[in-house]
Amino acid sequence: MPKVNTYVDISEVEKEAKKDFIDRHSPFVHVEGEAVKGQKLKVKVKVGNEYSHPDDFDHYIAYVQLWDGDTLLGQATFTPGTLGNERGQVEVDFYIVPKSNKLKLNAMSYCTKHGLWQSEYVEVEVKEPVSA
Numbered sequence: 001m002p003k004v005n006t007y008v009d010i011s012e013v014e015k016e017a018k019k020d021f022i023d024r025h026s027p028f029v030h031v032e033g034e035a036v037k038g039q040k041l042k043v044k045v046k047v048g049n050e051y052s053h054p055d056d057f058d059h060y061i062a063y064v065q066l067w068d069g070d071t072l073l074g075q076a077t078f079t080p081g082t083l084g085n086e087r088g089q090v091e092v093d094f095y096i097v098p099k100s101n102k103l104k105l106n107a108m109s110y111c112t113k114h115g116l117w118q119s120e121y122v123e124v125e126v127k128e129p130v131s132a
Contacts, residue, residue: 027107055083
């Protein structure tokens with residue numbers, strides 16, 4: 001099994017270079033709107049919060065995955081140059097349809113030079129649909 005790196009609160013890290021390294025590789029999960037059972041929900045995964053990542057031939061984000069616990073919900077795969085060979089933040093919008101009462105979302109991103117990175121878990125309460 002590959003080593004999985006996890007996000008560390010960069011406010012607790014002293015060296016700017018270390019903050020840059022941790023942040024630019026870490027995926028962040030953003031749930032947009034309210035989760036309602038059986039209705040489409042937008043979940044954005046953004047790699048890097050404050051810092052951007054290279055997009056070079058041998059150093060880029062190769063994929064981003066969204067998970068609900070142990071269930072893979074989706075994956076976006078990238079090739080070098082997706083961001084125009086400029087530093088940037090990969091962003092992926094996933095649209096999912098919740099079926100259970102709670103989601104335990106997290107994301108994974110893979111850097112071709114620095115390996116696999118995991119987000120913090122985001123727990124989402126899923127509401128029942130309102131009957132008409």
